[in-house]
Amino acid sequence: MDILQTIVFKVATKYSLITAFVVVGGLTWISYFASKHLTKGRMHGSAIAIILGLVLAYVGGTMTGGKNGIADIAFFSGMAFMGGSMLRDFCIIATAFGIKLEELKKAGLAGTLALVISTFMSFFIGAGVSYAFGYTDSVSMSTIGAGAVTFIVGPVTGTALGATSEVIALSIAAGVVKSIAVMLLTPFLAKRFGLTTPAAATVYGGLMGTTSGVSAGLAATDAKLVPYGAMVATFYTGFGCLVCPSVCYFILQAIVG
Structure with missing residues (x-):
């Protein structure tokens, strides 16, 4: 044996x-x-x-x-x-191939606004919560706020700003909690939110932003909606990686010093 x-x-x-x-x-x-x-x-x-x-x-x-x-x-x-990142990115790209552009275009301005507004809203809500728990410097607040955007944006922002490993870990935890919450609640709230069309799924992906949470939640609702929500959610992550360590950080630094 x-x-x-x-x-x-x-x-x-x-x-x-x-x-x-x-x-x-x-x-x-x-x-x-x-x-x-x-x-x-x-x-x-x-x-x-x-x-x-x-x-x-x-x-x-x-x-x-x-x-x-x-x-x-x-x-x-x-x-x-x-x-690792290689297979993760492969899965994200493979998901995007399930999209029909004519359906994606129907979301138009609404999808874009959802993505931008939700990114900034998630960031500043997360930063506010971190402040309430004693993380009052702009670097820590920005890192945890970025984690509330997604658990990928958090460590990217923390590394760029020189945050401690403890704060980066907290940012990942914040993103994971958000992802699981979206994943579990989406099937129960889908009908109430009118989440029945590709255009609605596109806007929803922009509002929630977490690719894993949106994908799993939509899969439990209607598998045909997954590529549309996941596509914009992926943009959300990329957009967050751009603006959180730059624009959002400078705004927050101007507020808290």
């Missing part, structure tokens, strides 16, 4: 990326099974999968004392590459 375990461990660590795909595939199957049979579809499988992923990241970090979550365990080291 020990020999078999050794062989399995060596193969799994040598072909770590394949192991990562197998593990994620298994978790995804479990998540969608739980969604169908335990929640009767009220909680989308992707939402459960993300929660399980966060739990595994916490367990991995706790067991090893490392900084890469579950990837710090040798058996799961392929997770670091699978969850």
